[in-house]
Amino acid sequence: MFCERCGLPLLGTETFCPQCGTPLPTRKGEAELPAAEGAAREGLEATDSAVESGWRGSRRRSRQPAAAEPPEAEVVDVPLGPSAAEAPAVETSGPTPTPEAGTATQPTRLEAARQRLLRSGLIGPMGLGMLAGCLVFFIITLGVAGVYQGLRLRNMNQVEAAAEHYRLGLMHLEKGMYELAAAEFEYALRLRPDYPEAQQKLIEARSKASPVPSPTGSQSQSQPSTLLAEGRAAYERGAWEEAISKLEALRALDPAYEQSAVERLLVSAYTNSGLRLVNDGSMEEAIRRFTQALALQPDNPDAQLQLRLATLYQSGMSVWGVDWKKTLEDLSAVYALKPDYRDTAERLQRAYVEAGDAASSQSAWCDAVEYYKAALDLSSSPDVAAKRDEATQRCASPGGTPVPSGTFVGTFVGLEDNRQRTTDWSCVRGRVVDASGQGVPNVKVEISAFDWSSVHVTDGEGYYTFEFLANDGITFTVSLVDLPMQPVDVPAKFGWASVANFAQKP
Secondary structure, eight states: OBOTTTOOBOOSOOSBOTTTOOBOOOOSHHHHOSTTHHHHHHHHHHHHHHHHHTHHHHHHHTTSOOTTSOOOOOOOOOOOSOOTTTSOOOOOSSOOOOOOTTOOOSOOHHHHHHHHHHHHTTTSHHHHHHHHHHHHHHHHHHHHHHHHHHHHHHHHHHHHHHHHHHHHHHHHHHTTOHHHHHHHHHHHHHHOSOOHHHHHHHHHHHHHHSOOOOOOTTGGGOOHHHHHHHHHHHHHTTOHHHHHHHHHHHHHHOTTTTHHHHHHHHHHHHHHHHHHHHHHTOHHHHHHHHHHHHHHOTTOHHHHHHHHHHHHHHHHHHTTTTOHHHHHHHHHHHHHHOTTSTTHHHHHHHHHHHHHHHHHHTTOHHHHHHHHHHHHHHSOOHHHHHHHHHHHHHHHSTTSOOOOTTOEEEEEEEEEEOTTTOSSOEEEEEEEEOTTSOBOOSOEEEEEETTEEEEEEOOTTSEEEEEEEOOOSOEEEEEEESSOEEOEEEEOOTTEEEEEEEEEOO
């Protein structure tokens, strides 16, 4: 028996061709000769033994195939499992059904390939190893993608910041502020070195800020090492402008030469030059020097502080006499950061006095009192104290006229939350004190509204209280009985205590 496709000699017991895998037809003898089943089986076993012994001879004889037979093919013994003779017998309770002639009952080629793959064991340990390798590769790929995305985002942020500083530099350049423009362009290049527009504008800003003739003679032959040595020497003797000139020339000649050391020297030189300009009163130039220092080292704390101080001082002085509120706000901020900064303490005290004078000229006596008090907190002055006392008297008088000495002047202090006790009634309380600030006992205090009034007497410390006032949203008048005084009006609100004090004017 031969394979119909490749011509391989067969034993007759195979289901598939061992060489090409072609499904083989079943034997018809068992179906056609049921009567001779036992004899045929015995003859078949004998024939199998003979065929097995004469296998090699059959192969030699097959070298000369008949004209109708397929071409010669080399036999490859591929064990696919136990032979039919070695297979364990299966007991059946009845006759084995025999397929009809011409009916295909064998597996398809795809099924045969699947069975061969299962027998080969490729989906065992080797398959698991391949799956694990793919999983590790996938995880590594995700990690690399995450790192790449983070670096990409950081680069985008730096590019946007560089563009913002470039835009600020263009604004300064248009306004003729060349040094500030150069500082912005330098900072943009620090964030994004490959920024040709910023490099071009930086050169333009530097050339306009300090035009330098073309280097000729000995200047054209200056070496970076020479410029660094000269700049360091000038720095050590405190010649800040000379040091800046040498170091800037070095950076223009060779920006990469001793970059770290040059930047440290320049930052310190810019800062010290700015401090000297502050002492000389050249605040705008000082601000420019501090800005240059921060362009090289944005996180330098000393340069940051000096720039803030100079900016606040310059801002406050620029509106002197025009906007006292802004002047006091800026100078107070400088005083809080550094009380001994230039003449800040003196300027701030003077600003408070002049702001008080301006308020007095507009009859804003109560505002004037606060300004004079703040001025006296900085420095005592008899003249300012007299202005404060006069403003205090006029503030206490409804008509703005001075209060006679010895008069108890009532003042509404404000509302205090009393809702933890009640929200169904209001309260008015306060204290009566003499010129020395001591409480005055046994003083009759009267409260009135419309045609209603009530009187309480102060205790040993000068305190009084009117509780259980059943009126909300009205105004009461509080006054003293049998004493020279100026009454005070206070609002009433349920759940709140209105505080009104009386103080004797000296």
